[in-house]
Amino acid sequence: MKILVMESSPHKHGSSNLLAAEFIRGATEAGHQTQVFDVARSDLRPCLGCDACGMSGPCVQKDGMEELRRRILASDMVVFVTPLYYFGMSAQLKTAIDRFYSFNDELSAKHLKTALIAAAWDSNDWTMQDLAGHYQTLCRYLHFNDQGMLLGTGCGTVSMTQSSRFPKLAYALGKSLTE
Template sequence: MRIVVLEGSPNRHGSSNMLADEFIRGAKEAGHTIKVIDAAHADLHPCTGCVCCGYEGPCVQKDDMEQFRKEILEADMMVFVTPLYYYGMSAQLKILIDRFCAINSSITRKHMKSALLSAAWNADGWTFDALEAHYKTLVRY
């Protein structure tokens, strides 16, 4: 299986990236092909909502998303990795996900598998509720 791991932590040595590293190690040991997209350190601009992409064409912004588009659409599984920031995903990962506007139909047609990896300081049982709800909405869409 081809797996694309979308890392959203600005801290390259943080807890969520340690989770990603362990996932990647296990996936490689199981024979899967891995591609990592480091959204936090990539040249990515926020979606402007201009819809020039027509929801399926290339984005008018010239940044790393064109390469990421190819890597995402070649994958069989997408893994979202983020620290929990104020009960949600990092802004860096959200910028990448917002840019899915230009490839959403292609992603939907693939019926990709997905997973969410996250780390937080708070240990309350409800800590991940908002992030989990957002993730479930994204993968249902």
């Protein structure tokens, strides 16, 4: 299976990317092909809401979304990786997802497998509920086949994350994937 991992942390070596690396290690050991697209370091501009694409492209903006679109449509699975920012996904990931509008129909028809990996400082049981709800709504709307959510609470720093159970869980999620 071809897996695209969309990292979105402004901290290249932060907690969410640490969890993504463990997921990738597990998925690679399970025989899957993985590649990373770093939306935080890509030239992606926000959706203009101009509707020139009519939900089926092309987008009038010529930026990194053209490459991301190509990679998504060539994949069997997409993994959304984000730090938790004010109880939602990072602005960088949200910008990329908003741009799905320009190929909404094609993306929806693909029935991609997806997963969510997130890291949060906070350990409260309610910390991730809004992010999880947003992800589940995306899955429902775009006909994504959810393969799991890894919601790493108490992962505020790399050392906190490394000493938590979440790296092992991320590895196990990647390792558990089947075609």
